[in-house]
Amino acid sequence: MIPQTNVYRSVLGAGTQAPEFTLQCTPDQTVSLNKFRGRPVVLAFYPADFSPVCGDQMALYNEMLNEFQELEAELVGLSVDGAWCHAAFAKQNKLHFPLLADFEPKGAVARSYGVYDEKEGTCERALFVIDRDGVIRWSYVSPIGVNPGANGILSALEDLQTKSETTDAAK
């Protein structure tokens, strides 16, 4: 049995290059992380489609797409569910952002970010904010039953925006 703390210790943190991936976002389309290069992206890993807390979490983010857009950021959800399951979940909750299927090999992307729960066989409930150069700038793992809300994501995105304005001004 693997002690649960191991899961948290390996989570990729700020300053790490975000591991590249290509995953299915619909049954017949894939999306790659590098497609987002040039603007910030939020990765929201969650344990499972249709489980009550994630429903709330994804429903909340779905209401905030304008705010993410104002901060020029893209949002994607990721879990080990397959593309067809994601499609049904997105339809039921009228989600307007992509859900990626970390399905085959199961949880490979979550593992590469250090947020795969071996015992449960699902992703942790984890958030990553990646900057326009593909570097992780903020990460957070929430207790599995707790919806982390969105305040941390917004603060991280605002920090990024302030930093990029400073860099642009220096050029």
Added chain:
Amino acid sequence: MTKSLTLPDTERDHVSGSVKGAIKLLEYGDYECPFCADAQPIVKEIQRRLGDDLLFAFRHFPLINIHPHSEHAAEAAEAAGAQENFWGMHDLLFENQNALEDQDLVAYAGELSLDETRLIREVTSSVYALRIREDFKSGVRGGVNGTPTFFINGERYDGPRDVGYFLKALSKQTVEK
């Protein structure tokens, strides 16, 4: 900073009870959310028991994709507020959660003897959309992660939604003060 976001703002918010009340309870809710409707009698009971010791405020947190009627319902409450009866509409909306079509909103305005034409005109032209969005955003920044979310004197209450537990948490705040 976070704390001020999660305290009732008597200049701006819809508040009920005594402005001088030592205990401040703030709810973020959605008129189409069943858990919010379930919490409604609990809030009423807390208000009854605490009387003038309590200041209660309500802010909108509509999840409009999963609750398609929640936005117009929130607009209707605001429109009723503009006619000095926010709380009357607020109660009717929660009591009639399964009937939140525009024609229902008109009927509730009639029941409250409000100007129905003005109310539905304001609702359908989204007069209060910005204010509702302000409520929503303040909630997100304050740590709201679903509905209903309650704050007792600025601190998020994550305990069971039960009168006894609520009163215990609320009275703890009074003692600490």
